[in-house]
Amino acid sequence: MDRVRCAAPLHVPRPAGPWHGVRDNLAVLGNALVYTTWSEWLPSVLTTPRLRELLGPDWDRYRRTRDAVVRYRFAASRLLIKYTAAAALATPPEYLDLAYRLGGRPYLRGFDQIELSLSHTGDVMAVGLSRTGRIGVDVEPADRFVRLDLLETQMLTPVETRELAGLPEKERAVRTLRLWTLKEAYSKALGQGLRLGFKEFGFSPSGRLRAPDGRSATRGEWGFATHPVMDRFLLSVACHDTGLNTAGDTSVETMLDRGFLSAMTRPPDPDQK
């Protein structure tokens, strides 16, 4: 099969879009990646009369959150997910029920044509969407201060440690941070977050998933990419392809088969035993 191709991140400054790039990437590549800033989306949180409908079951959590900044950021991130998904599903965002799996991964209840992942740090928020399989995203400040020694002992495989050992410290820090975001993205794609031991899997310099001993760990069903965003963030994405060659059409309106629906709603045939 073709190696998975991860879409480049698109900046979407407000709920009104533009969304056509997301739909195009989803149709052509099978996945899409969106980023924006909290400050760009905040006005929508403050002014929408439909916030309660848009947050759905998350409304309670929103109301319970005392710290105003945390509360608004939470709402902005949920709006970003819902509007992004709504663009893909061609349905109003308030119709979507954002639910959470046991490990915490968000998903759209009842609409498994799309999987999604969210990450935010500082002012930036990012959402990944996929129609081919699991997806995970992670965004970190590119200038994040890292205790290299600590990070290395906690998350690098022996092979990764060896590969980074000879590099100048600055480059080592850049590469380590990239590995960190890749590992976050992959474990979020699996819905496991930090429960997945980060020393138990690794990445090659070209971004391929490897076992700790350096052997290739997949057969091409995963794609990974890292992008600089807004000059000061690093955004990594992990995209899975189950290989089912799913339909490019992800809209809600067309998802239920008309033949089955019409047969289900036909009055019972009196002859049927």
Add this chain to the structure above:
Amino acid sequence: MTAVVPAAGRAAQERPGVLDAGEPERAARLEEALGDPFDPANPHGHQALLRADDDREVPEATEALLARAGLAAEFVPHDLGGRLTDLEQLARVLRPLFRRDLALGYGFGITSLFAASAVWTAGDPRQQRTLADVLLGGGRVSIVHREVAHANAILRNELTAVRTPDGGFLLNGRKDAVINAARTDTFVAYARTSPEDGPGSHSVLLLGPEPPRSGEVRRLARAETPGMRGAHFSGLELADVPVRDSALVGEVGDGVSLALRSFQISHCLIPGTVLAGVDSVLRQAVRAATENRPDGRPARRGQRALAGVFADLLACDAMAVTGLRALSLVPQDAYLLAAAVKYTMPDLLREDLEELATVLGARGYDRGPLYGGFQKLGRDLPVAGLGHSGTAVCQAVLVPQLSTLARTTWFRSDEPPADLFRPGAPLPAFDHRRLAHFGTEDLLTATLIAAADRLDAQRSHGPLHDTLASIARMFVDELRILRARCTALSASGSTAFDPQACALADRYALVLAAAACLGVWEGQAGGDSFLARPAWAVLALSRIGRRLGAPVPETPPEVDQEVLAEVLQRCREGRSLDLYATQLAG
């Protein structure tokens, strides 16, 4: 057919309150013949099966063994000379296979049953005889699906059939990925016979096994799927292939309805068999978690995942087996439950695999016999469930009925027969012809409501009992919310649907899963077995409740501990991690 077919085989297990007639002897024989999966020298063990998967080859030695065992007869109804009497038994007979390799289970066979089901359901005696002879003779039958909405590679494109002056049909068209298309001459095709979309758009036609009088049946290139790499999918193209009128199964225009009737079998059988693959991976995870641990107990970090996944497997089994039993006991009312089983469980099992990744750690990337099955199952499972196309088929069944269910059924219907919830208890013979796809009897909500009442009436039977009562009540509350929301949906009657109904159908299916667990738990009452005690049901229901986003009460720590103790003990004793606790080879 006789009314009751007792499971031949080992002596019934002596468990008080439990009516399990015992593992069917042929399941036990198959498990024994397939042998220790972890033995690298076993030609049917994980090592050999993984190698075949690596090479994209059918595991020939194992297929030969299955052929010698006459496994295909399991897919043929008893009155046609086969061994198919009820679907619960069939699932048990197939689990030894699915514990080792999903692709083998699909490729050898189970897909032959999916194909043949339309003929067992509505075929005439001659058509049934033809298919029975093909299968009993060691052959296969392939299903050629019609194209459904949001189709993936397996469901995309379709055949069309045009009436010919002699009363027959002329078939044309192609499919991209038909399992075993290159390994059979017998096809059950859902072909378009009307250009209009609607309930009568398609008809079922039986093609083969004799070569066509003219035209051409072309096998196209092998479709190399990333999952089930060893199974043989290939393209199929028909060019002006004539079939006689006698190839028509049922009436013209019956195709969609026949799919709705016969798919109930696969809807229950798929979860009821593929869970055995997750059973194997859970055992591998237990091995990984207990290896080199002095006390044989996993570190705290892995305990929760092991107990949780085991509880999910029991929940999956409870729902699948209830569905499989419903097909024998109440076939006219089983279709909603069947759709809910298929809708909910493949996804839940995939989530479980990912949770086990945290326990397996680096071993999860190993390709050897001990742990290699994990990556393979991770690839195979999405193909088995067919992803979004598969769930959308189930949603198309559930969504149109929600409004009517809410208005006329929930909180009004009577409890189903208690035998529905007794895994292993004898069943009346399954009769394909009685499958229906109308009616609004959902079977399980009445059980949920009544079980919650019974639990409430028995409060103070112990803290776990009380927790179970609270969780059961929570699901009844959820059903009440669903009733209000679904009553507000516009009544069915056209192909338009409210997008919000899709999320409601998801929640309804989870409520049915909880109801099945409660039913099976109550069905064990009177015993003191692990399944009769409340711990597993508390854990299974609390995980289902959390998936609903419902306010699940905190579960006491002894719940995890008791479920963990059972999974560790079963692994030590080599018993399966499903409702039956079957003795395993190796």
